[in-house]
Amino acid sequence: MATTERKPLLLDFEKPLAELANRIDQIRQLAEENGVDVSGEIRKLETRAMELREEIFSTLSPAQRLQVARHPRRPSTLDYIQAISDEWMELHGDRCGGDDPALIGGVARLGGQPVVMLGHQKGRDTKDNIARNFGMATPGGYRKAMRLMEHANKFSMPILTFIDTPGALPTVVAERQGAGEAIAYNLREMFCLDVPIICTVIGEGGSGGALGIGVGDRLLMFEHAVYTVATPEACAAILWKDASKSPQAAVALKIVSHDLKNLGIIDQILPEPIGGAHSDPLTAATNLKQALLDNLDELNRLTSQERRQLRYDKFRKIGVFTEVAH
Numbered sequence: 464m465a466t467t468e469r470k471p472l473l474l475d476f477e478k479p480l481a482e483l484a485n486r487i488d489q490i491r492q493l494a495e496e497n498g499v500d501v502s503g504e505i506r507k508l509e510t511r512a513m514e515l516r517e518e519i520f521s522t523l524s525p526a527q528r529l530q531v532a533r534h535p536r537r538p539s540t541l542d543y544i545q546a547i548s549d550e551w552m553e554l555h556g557d558r559c560g561g562d563d564p565a566l567i568g569g570v571a572r573l574g575g576q577p578v579v580m581l582g583h584q585k586g587r588d589t590k591d592n593i594a595r596n597f598g599m600a601t602p603g604g605y606r607k608a609m610r611l612m613e614h615a616n617k618f619s620m621p622i623l624t625f626i627d628t629p630g631a632l633p634t635v636v637a638e639r640q641g642a643g644e645a646i647a648y649n650l651r652e653m654f655c656l657d658v659p660i661i662c663t664v665i666g667e668g669g670s671g672g673a674l675g676i677g678v679g680d681r682l683l684m685f686e687h688a689v690y691t692v693a694t695p696e697a698c699a700a701i702l703w704k705d706a707s708k709s710p711q712a713a714v715a716l717k718i719v720s721h722d723l724k725n726l727g728i729i730d731q732i733l734p735e736p737i738g739g740a741h742s743d744p745l746t747a748a749t750n751l752k753q754a755l756l757d758n759l760d761e762l763n764r765l766t767s768q769e770r771r772q773l774r775y776d777k778f779r780k781i782g783v784f785t786e787v788a789h
Contacts, residue, residue: 540582563604579615582625631672657767
């Protein structure tokens with residue numbers, strides 16, 4: 464898992480927290496140099512810092528939540544898999560000559576139960592991000608994912624997917640290799656699988672790249688994750704020819720967890736530690752594991768036919784609206 468011992472990478476809206484932390488450090492240092500007891504004052508400042516952190520993260524705008532979802536130290540698919548699984552073996556290759564590092568998967572045990580886990584994988588640093596295409600999968604990545612899901616279906620293992628991508632790789636080569644076909648094929652086939660499927664948006668869920676592994680019986684989402692048909696920057700560039708209007712687009716797109724829950728698109732919001740999942744990855748992983756186990760317990764009680772019908776009904780309801788006549 465990511466570590467919190469390194470120097471924190473602060474987002475713009477976290478600067479007041481940094482200033483307060485520096486003030487606490489300065490007072491503590493002066494007290495040590497002069498032999499003065501200021502423990503009471505420090506406790507008050509630390510309490511104020513905690514209150515300020517809670518206040519900031521409870522009132523984030525959609526654009527600010529997008530920044531949290533894209534935080535470079537936010538836990539990745541591999542981070543979560545290694546934290547929540549009892550055993551894990553990564554499997555490679557799409558059986559067509561490729562192995563996309565932007566979409567990883569394999570077999571694991573969760574709470575003693577054999578499962579298949581797969582998801583988008585962003586890099587841990589600039590070099591790794593370039594190697595993994597910043598989590599943007601190629602058509603081969605989606606074909607690898609489908610191969611693993613068919614393997615899970617054959618051996619009656621639940622499927623757990625983790626969504627964290629700005630979208631599928633938007634290159635001419637990817638289009639020539641059939642990006643649209645690969646994602647569409649996955650959408651169709653995932654509706655037909657017999658085993659339980661739980662999808663979780665752990666960071667940035669963008670466009671068809673997210674949907675390619677996003678058809679499931681349950682769709683979970685971390686509190687500060689985002690899920691959208693297009694990035695706010697792309698939406699602003701299309702609608703207003705001005706990418707600087709992305710904060711306005713982020714509001715209109717309804718990309719945040721509570722809006723999506725109200726719209727019936729996601730089924731459950733997973734709480735994050737105050738400060739985001741990157742501030743306490745182990746607590747975030749614990750919340751994720753418990754939610755997966757609870758949902759698996761419910762889904763395992765259903766027959767395969769009931770799960771397929773549940774899956775179908777869930778997606779048929781998305782986008783339903785009532786038109787009021789004037």
